[in-house]
Amino acid sequence: MSSAAPSGLPLVDAAMTPAVLVLARPVTRDEVVGLCEDVRGLLAATGAGVVVCDVGGLGPPGLGVVDLLARLQLAARRAGGRIRLRDPDPALHALLGLVGLRFEMEGEAEQREPPLGVEEEVESGEPPV
Template identity: 85%
Template sequence: MSYARLPGLPIVDAMTPAVLVLVGPVTRDEVAGLCDDVRALLEASGAGVVVCDVGGLGPPGLGAVDLLARLQLAARRAGGRIRLRDPDPALHALLDLVGLRFEKEGEPEQREPALGVEEAVESGDPAL
């Protein structure tokens, strides 16, 4: 038996996020092209999430914050979002300082409770 091979990777489906590796430092001229890359990856994968590998981005600074904010904006305009892979702790702290929240790969989403968390019951609560 034989069959025609379908184009693309057979193990990749709509639930597999696309990955964009960011190697820095990124110049201001490259930002628009990276935003286009995020939009193209969202359209091609259909997953709604682009994982941005920021491990090689270089020392954290306002340039990295600006880049990630623009990538998130481009992703949201395209109907998706970005998730960070391997962020430097200093970059994560700087993003928190300026008020930008990003999902990190390997962390539970805000909508999901962390595993092993149980709710406490007050002794005066009525039973349901």
Template identity: 80%
Template sequence: MSSARPAGLPHVDAKEPAVLVLPGPVTRDEVAALCAQVRMLLAGRGARVVVCDVGGLGPPGLAVVDLLARLELAARRAGGQIRLRDPDPALHALLDLVGLRFQVEGEAEDREPALGVEEAVETGDPAL
């Protein structure tokens, strides 16, 4: 007895990542609920990544850094991670300053070439 093969490639997850839009200034009381929402998005959709839209968070500060660190911790404990969408350049600099690294949507991941970049070959170069 044989069964039909499922459509698509066997080891490719075609699901879109879950998106969490972080509203304006987040209070300390809202952090636990947002962490629970990250865990729910990872568990409910079977996703490995939650994209956090941070464009509306307002001016970056240590409260924002604390929020993002807690969201990343909640995601990792649930077996996933967060990726930032639309971070302010000042937020990116502040995260680098405190030593936190986050994937940013649209940036090439480590060891991946940026999209659309091709290596130039000059004529006369010996082949390696």
């Protein structure tokens, strides 16, 4: 018995697209627990394994923002997922690197992928590889 192949891409499911959590204003310490629950709920609802956190409205970065993002990432990891940051302030990106936290940023090449169009510099006198 044979059946026709399904049309479209079989592994693409609209429900598997990452959910977006918009952080439109500075967050108080009391709101952090609720946001962690939101992240866990979004991961469970979408099944995508990623929640995109739009951090463009958080305001100037500080240690409170670092604490919030670390807790959101921990909640996501415990739920089997991760968070990806959208629209981070360059100062936030630098502060996260300074405290040793690595977050995936939207639009950034993955760690294992080399950036496109970049060639390694060769010292003069060395043969090309």
